[in-house]
Amino acid sequence: MAVHKSLVIHVCAPHNGIMNHTSAADIVIVGGGLAGALCALTLASVGARCIVLEKSRFEDLVTRDRRTTAINSGAVPLLQELGVWDSMVSGAGSIRRIEILSDGARCTFDDALHDLRPFGYIVDNVVWRQILRDAIDQHPLIRWVDGAGVTGLTMETTGITAVDTAGQSWRAQLLIAADGRESPVRALAGMDVHRHVYPESAMVGIVRHAQPHHETAFEIFLPTGPLALLPLKDPHVSSFVWTEPTDHVAARLQGEEDLFLKALSAQFGGYLGDMALLGRPQAWPLTRILASRYVQDRVVLLGDAAHAIHPIAGQGFNLTMRDFVALRRALQPRLNVGLPLKEGLSAYNRLRQVDARVMAEATHVLNAVFLSSGMLPVAVRRVGLTALNRLPFLKKPFVRHATGVSRLAQLGL
Numbered sequence: 224m225a226v227h228k229s230l231v232i233h234v235c236a237p238h239n240g241i242m243n244h245t246s247a248a249d250i251v252i253v254g255g256g257l258a259g260a261l262c263a264l265t266l267a268s269v270g271a272r273c274i275v276l277e278k279s280r281f282e283d284l285v286t287r288d289r290r291t292t293a294i295n296s297g298a299v300p301l302l303q304e305l306g307v308w309d310s311m312v313s314g315a316g317s318i319r320r321i322e323i324l325s326d327g328a329r330c331t332f333d334d335a336l337h338d339l340r341p342f343g344y345i346v347d348n349v350v351w352r353q354i355l356r357d358a359i360d361q362h363p364l365i366r367w368v369d370g371a372g373v374t375g376l377t378m379e380t381t382g383i384t385a386v387d388t389a390g391q392s393w394r395a396q397l398l399i400a401a402d403g404r405e406s407p408v409r410a411l412a413g414m415d416v417h418r419h420v421y422p423e424s425a426m427v428g429i430v431r432h433a434q435p436h437h438e439t440a441f442e443i444f445l446p447t448g449p450l451a452l453l454p455l456k457d458p459h460v461s462s463f464v465w466t467e468p469t470d471h472v473a474a475r476l477q478g479e480e481d482l483f484l485k486a487l488s489a490q491f492g493g494y495l496g497d498m499a500l501l502g503r504p505q506a507w508p509l510t511r512i513l514a515s516r517y518v519q520d521r522v523v524l525l526g527d528a529a530h531a532i533h534p535i536a537g538q539g540f541n542l543t544m545r546d547f548v549a550l551r552r553a554l555q556p557r558l559n560v561g562l563p564l565k566e567g568l569s570a571y572n573r574l575r576q577v578d579a580r581v582m583a584e585a586t587h588v589l590n591a592v593f594l595s596s597g598m599l600p601v602a603v604r605r606v607g608l609t610a611l612n613r614l615p616f617l618k619k620p621f622v623r624h625a626t627g628v629s630r631l632a633q634l635g636l
């Protein structure tokens with residue numbers, strides 16, 4: 224565990240016979256997932272003293288997530304500034320070519336459309352979590368606490384106190400809920416959500432393939448859902464995200480590994496030759512969640528606690544990175560002069576909701592368009608993809624949007 228640095232500790236009344244403490248900081252972040260960890264580094268970079276409370280042990284967190292994350296090139300400046308980019312990029316795959324395949328049509332994007340720079344990078348979540356944790360452990364303004372599941376909140380005139388399962392109290396000016404799509408803090412604060420449960424789930428895993436990927440990401444739209452193959456650092460290894468109806472997914476994952484691999488290779492159309500699974504695949508149920516507000520009194524929602532979207536375009540965490548930038552922008556001037564942090568969050572509340580709704584709707588519609596069967600939708604998709612492939616001037620704005628460059632530029636990064 225990190226050494227407890229410049230954070231204040233008060234001794235409090237005993238709880239269940241155990242002497243407990245109240246620890247104080249500028250900001251308490253509940254949830255040590257990718258959002259909570261990176262948020263702590265972003266806010267500490269402008270002088271905020273942060274405590275991260277995570278209910279699970281770090282070793283469990285790392286091993287239970289077999290996903291990879293596609294990071295837009297637009298997010299790289301933030302990661303560079305936080306000092307984590309060099310470690311990340313040394314193990315990440317780069318995307319220099321994107322192949323979209325549907326209904327026999329094909330559309331190719333190559334890095335000539337992006338000044339010969341990668342469109343984005345694929346990072347293994349296991350590696351990413353460890354890099355962020357190491358950076359946090361070395362940061363003088365952040366304290367990470369494992370095994371601290373928050374179960375209660377108390378709002379006060381000058382601050383907010385969270386209480387965890389061990390009866391420990393944690394006080395700050397602001398409390399950031401980065402505790403995932405089912406966010407217990409959001410529920411404790413009584414903040415509403417709009418929820419849509421997709422009838423599909425995503426299977427994720429890693430495969431070794433006979434042919435090199437040449438830094439190509441494949442997105443194949445199948446009648447039962449999209450299948451993405453994403454290039455990792457090793458030219459013969461890619462991760463996959465394969466979405467199918469939830470009952471198919473359960474049956475596939477309970478069946479023999481050989482059968483799973485055969486089905487995956489068949490759906491993939493043999494583009495990269497023979498495949499072998501590296502580890503057991505995992506299923507992730509898919510839900511779209513949009514909180515009806517992101518700020519309430521001293522509670523701020525961020526990451527999946529604020530917005531969880533369909534992974535079809537790999538944009539969920541990229542959206543979250545824009546939350547960090549917007550929140551830092553709102554808090555930095557107040558941290559500089561010691562003003563209360565609670566004020567000045569209305570722009571964050573308003574603007575981040577707009578961005579999340581647009582992205583949630585776009586991914587929802589994209590999924591629906593590619594799932595529709597029937598002659599007309601199939602013909603429209605085929606003609607649309609073929610036309611997009613032949614018209615480079617249409618591809619450029621698409622690339623700017625998908626790489627997130629334009630959106631982060633709007634936030635001043």
Ligand SMILES: Cc1cc2nc3c(=O)[nH]c(=O)nc-3n(C[C@H](O)[C@H](O)[C@H](O)COP(=O)(O)OP(=O)(O)OC[C@H]3O[C@@H](n4cnc5c(N)ncnc54)[C@H](O)[C@@H]3O)c2cc1C
Pocket residue numbers: 253254255256257258259276277278279284290291292293294371372373374401402403404406407408425427464507508525526527528534536537538539540541542543
């Ligand atoms: C299949 C799939 C593929 C994806 N691929 C991509 C991609 O390629 N690119 C991309 O940008 N995004 C992608 N996403 C989205 C991205 O993975 C998520 O947005 C991101 O992981 C969410 O991180 P989070 O930290 O907000 O939430 P979580 O990862 O859910 O973390 C929440 C944390 O809070 C902790 N917690 C919960 N309750 C408490 C409590 N009471 N007290 C303390 N701690 C608590 C939990 O233990 C957990 O560690 C994908 C999503 C899915 C499902």
